[in-house]
Amino acid sequence: MSPRIGVVTFPGSLDDRDALRAIRLSGARPVNLWHADSDLYGVDAVILPGGFSYGDYLRCGAIAKFAAVMGSIVKAADNGLPVLGICNGFQILCEAHLLPGALTRNQHLHFRTRDQHLRIESTSTVWTNAYEPGQEILIPIKSGEGRYVADASTLAEIEAEGHVVARYLRGNPNGSQHDIAAIRNAAGNVVGLMPHPEHAVEALTGPSIDGLGFFTSVLAHLGAHV
Amino acid sequence: MARVVVDVMLKPEILDPQGQAVANALPRLGVDDVRSVRIGKRVEIEFSGEPDLDRAREIADKLLANPVIEDFALRVEGEGEQT
Numbered sequence: 001m002s003p004r005i006g007v008v009t010f011p012g013s014l015d016d017r018d019a020l021r022a023i024r025l026s027g028a029r030p031v032n033l034w035h036a037d038s039d040l041y042g043v044d045a046v047i048l049p050g051g052f053s054y055g056d057y058l059r060c061g062a063i064a065k066f067a068a069v070m071g072s073i074v075k076a077a078d079n080g081l082p083v084l085g086i087c088n089g090f091q092i093l094c095e096a097h098l099l100p101g102a103l104t105r106n107q108h109l110h111f112r113t114r115d116q117h118l119r120i121e122s123t124s125t126v127w128t129n130a131y132e133p134g135q136e137i138l139i140p141i142k143s144g145e146g147r148y149v150a151d152a153s154t155l156a157e158i159e160a161e162g163h164v165v166a167r168y169l170r171g172n173p174n175g176s177q178h179d180i181a182a183i184r185n186a187a188g189n190v191v192g193l194m195p196h197p198e199h200a201v202e203a204l205t206g207p208s209i210d211g212l213g214f215f216t217s218v219l220a221h222l223g224a225h226v
Numbered sequence: 227m228a229r230v231v232v233d234v235m236l237k238p239e240i241l242d243p244q245g246q247a248v249a250n251a252l253p254r255l256g257v258d259d260v261r262s263v264r265i266g267k268r269v270e271i272e273f274s275g276e277p278d279l280d281r282a283r284e285i286a287d288k289l290l291a292n293p294v295i296e297d298f299a300l301r302v303e304g305e306g307e308q309t
Contacts, residue, residue, distance in 0.1 A: 058289065058290070059292055062289065062292065063289075100294075101294060102292055102294045102295045104236075104240065104241075104295060105243055105244065106243070107241065107243050108243070109247060147241075149295060150294070151239070151294075175243075
């Protein structure tokens with residue numbers, strides 16, 4: 001039986017449908033999860049999708065971290081459940097302290113929507129094992145608060161431990177420190193990234209199908225472990 | 227009314243592009259002696275009973291501010307600042 005991957009819908013989530021679709025295209029079974037329901041229904045992995053959870057009213061991701069489902073996800077992530085946060089999902093993972101640092105207002109203050117070149121730097125995570133080290137990919141980015149920041153010691157630690165998963169190439173879209181587009185936790189089961197792999201899984205609608213690797217990676221991991 | 231005021235500011239080392247944009251607009255007002263502008267948030271919390279600084283501090287720490295990038299200061303309105 002193919003693995004079941006859950007996607008959480010928060011009030012204000014936008015990309016949950018695309019994430020569910022990408023999961024289906026990659027060969028896994030998509031499962032809808034609901035922010036107010038703490039039950040994860042036995043899914044094998046979870047994706048926190050892009051959008052504007054709770055309107056981003058206070059800070060991006062700040063209110064979502066208190067959602068009932070997040071309590072279960074934080075606990076499960078500590079026990080190794082694969083969790084991918086995309087865009088707003090990345091912001092939520094940082095607010096929930098599953099990943100270090102924070103995402104702040106783009107340096108130039110403009111919302112940036114474009115196809116973005118990235119270099120995959122860490123391929124030992126649950127979500128990036130399908131890529132080659134140093135592989136360049138092209139997937140969309142669309143965010144106004146995507147500038148990754150962390151204090152100097154945290155940044156040094158992330159770099160020393162090889163926890164940068166992807167960097168922006170050919171232009172940093174938001175002023176992110178060290179051109180960081182994606183980071184991971186030490187175990188490699190939690191990854192957050194600002195650009196959108198779920199929008200690059202079909203030639204008809206995406207700039208490439210380079211995003212598919214995130215979804216096939218977790219499938220490969222689960223195939224080996226479930 | 228019992229009210230606690232919380233000021234949330236980006237830490238000094240965190241870039242504040244919004245403040246910079248305001249600073250860059252000041253010369254248009256004929257103001258040319260401002261070195262920097264930083265923008266934060268002021269939050270007013272009203273308790274139904276006595277103002278509870280400890281509860282307010284917990285609210286600020288867990289929700290109003292992100293300690294990774296922001297500092298906060300709070301005070302009961304009409305009194306001095308406490309951090």
